[in-house]
Amino acid sequence: MTELLSPTDTQHEPSYLSLLRAGVLQQRVEALERLLESCTVCPRDCLNNRLNNDIAACYSSRLPIVSSYTAHFGEEPPLTGSRGAGNIFFGNCNLRCVYCQNYQISQTHKQQLKNEVTHERLAEMMLELQQRGCHNINFVSPTHFAPQMARSILLAAQSGLRLPIVYNTNAYDAVSVLQLLDRVVDVYLPDLKYADDESGYLYSKVSGYKEFSRLALKEMHRQTGDELVFNEHGLLRRGLVIRLLVLPNDIGGVRESIEWIKDELSPRVAISLMAQYYPTHQAETNKRYVLLSRRIRELEWLKATAALEELGMEEGWVQEFDGASYYYRPDFNDADRPFRDIRDFE
Numbered sequence: 001m002t003e004l005l006s007p008t009d010t011q012h013e014p015s016y017l018s019l020l021r022a023g024v025l026q027q028r029v030e031a032l033e034r035l036l037e038s039c040t041v042c043p044r045d046c047l048n049n050r051l052n053n054d055i056a057a058c059y060s061s062r063l064p065i066v067s068s069y070t071a072h073f074g075e076e077p078p079l080t081g082s083r084g085a086g087n088i089f090f091g092n093c094n095l096r097c098v099y100c101q102n103y104q105i106s107q108t109h110k111q112q113l114k115n116e117v118t119h120e121r122l123a124e125m126m127l128e129l130q131q132r133g134c135h136n137i138n139f140v141s142p143t144h145f146a147p148q149m150a151r152s153i154l155l156a157a158q159s160g161l162r163l164p165i166v167y168n169t170n171a172y173d174a175v176s177v178l179q180l181l182d183r184v185v186d187v188y189l190p191d192l193k194y195a196d197d198e199s200g201y202l203y204s205k206v207s208g209y210k211e212f213s214r215l216a217l218k219e220m221h222r223q224t225g226d227e228l229v230f231n232e233h234g235l236l237r238r239g240l241v242i243r244l245l246v247l248p249n250d251i252g253g254v255r256e257s258i259e260w261i262k263d264e265l266s267p268r269v270a271i272s273l274m275a276q277y278y279p280t281h282q283a284e285t286n287k288r289y290v291l292l293s294r295r296i297r298e299l300e301w302l303k304a305t306a307a308l309e310e311l312g313m314e315e316g317w318v319q320e321f322d323g324a325s326y327y328y329r330p331d332f333n334d335a336d337r338p339f340r341d342i343r344d345f346e
Helices: 014-020 024-034 109-115 119-131 143-158 177-178 197-204 209-224 254-265 287-293 300-308
Strands: 066-072 085-090 137-140 165-169 187-190 236-245 270-274 316-318
Touching: 014 143, 024 143, 024 177, 066 109, 066 119, 085 119, 119 137, 119 143, 119 287, 143 177, 177 209, 187 209, 197 209, 209 236, 209 254, 209 270, 236 254, 254 300, 270 300
Parallel strands: 085 137, 137 165, 165 187, 187 236, 236 270, 270 316
Antiparallel strands: 066 085
């Protein structure tokens, strides 16, 4: 990725530590866990009793599912640093994206049951990643396990966790949950997938994606504001970075999303523009999704980058077009190292 933003040297303690000392973190965790009794953890509002091990629409119940945890070098530069982001990949998902690059773990529900872990084990994973030298704990697809994530953060913090928490989400999040994650999460890293509900329903199988994702981003922005906070090494410690994945045939409506971010949030919000799309999962095999059955073209990419420039959005990062769709192809059959290290290609 090409960096467009100069980091600020700022020391920053993870905000969950102050909540821990004040006794507030325990209260937040308990409030989040109550949502599982009649599940309203995401906008699907299943109302299943996950505390009683009922399976919700995300095919998940009481315990978190962790498909992989590893140092990862494919995130934005101030998250990756020199030692990698500490990625924890949750299994299953509250979306059903037909082009999901992580479909091996997000949409293989029965196989993922074997990856259930206790809250204590999840906390141990976080501490292991910290011991390995990772710069943060980056929860990937955390929405459906937000209460379990928070419980494990509490346990890990009590045992010495000091890394910032990254909430790497599809943005189909409930505002009430995000409010309880205020200062539990340090960095919000949401995708903004679509600018219309029709695409969200057709390609991700959820209703109201446009409305719910925009409400979620407004809440994230309320918590973090515009400022990205870095430490003296240029590592991101707090803030909001919105990811826009450019899809073929402008299915995502990238320019409209950028305009909304500028007008409804701020022209200073950081955007990560991504060129890594490639057809996989149903987008590769199902003729119903023919509009997604190819890589993006260079002209489509240039239109997206031009929209950033024309709308004056200067904060953030832009992936390199050449090779991006090859660098970021995971294989979760290798749970210890699902992504080829991007440095292998240098």
